[in-house]
Amino acid sequence: xxxxxxxPASGSVxxxxxxxxxxxxxxGGTSTKGHKGAQSRSGYSKKIGxxxxxxxxxxxxxxxxxxxxNKIVYKAINLDILQAVADQYKLTEITPDLLKEHGLIGKGDxxxxxxxxxxxxxxxxxxxxxxxxxxxAIEKSGGSVTVIE
Numbered sequence: 001x002x003x004x005x006x007x008p009a010s011g012s013v014x015x016x017x018x019x020x021x022x023x024x025x026x027x028g029g030t031s032t033k034g035h036k037g038a039q040s041r042s043g044y045s046k047k048i049g050x051x052x053x054x055x056x057x058x059x060x061x062x063x064x065x066x067x068x069x070n071k072i073v074y075k076a077i078n079l080d081i082l083q084a085v086a087d088q089y090k091l092t093e094i095t096p097d098l099l100k101e102h103g104l105i106g107k108g109d110x111x112x113x114x115x116x117x118x119x120x121x122x123x124x125x126x127x128x129x130x131x132x133x134x135x136x137a138i139e140k141s142g143g144s145v146t147v148i149e
Contacts, residue, residue: 074129075109079137080117082125093124096148119143 020031033040049056082094085102099105113125115133123143130138135145 072110074112075105076112076114077104077127078114078116079119079134082113082123083117083119083121086121086123092122093126095126096128113138 017027017032018025019027022028030040038044049058051057077099081104085091085099085104086094089102091098096105096109096111099111100107100109105111110129111127112129112131113127113134114131115137119137119141121143122141123138124146125138125143126146126148128148130145130147138145
């Protein structure tokens with residue numbers, strides 16, 4: 001066996017479809033494009049979302065609601081998470097930069113501290129917002145709350 005004598009298995013390779021070469025070929029006349037219509041003509045390209053003249057889905061479904069571009073979204077952090085971070089890293093002061101450093105919030109996230117869980121140590125917490133229960137719990141344990149603008 002030589003490299004130049006290798007051939008594909010019989011029946012595995014199909015020949016190219018020869019269209020538009022007369023009626024005798026079986027693929028003459030309309031050249032397998034059917035009769036008339038946009039798809040039989042040169043230069044045809046199907047538009048995105050076109051459904052053959054039927055009212056497209058994009059236009060059938062009604063528009064509703066609106067997106068407020070000025071909405072401020074806060075990342076919720078609960079007291080039990082703050083306490084766990086304080087215990088693990090032996091901290092007394094918690095800031096958004098510190099939370100970002102430990103992967104709890106993303107870059108540019110604003111923080112709202114919520115009241116789930118308990119605070120057992122005296123913590124100084126800085127964030128953009130606090131719920132009433134969270135603020136009370138932090139101050140009850142002897143800590144302080146700083147609201148960042």
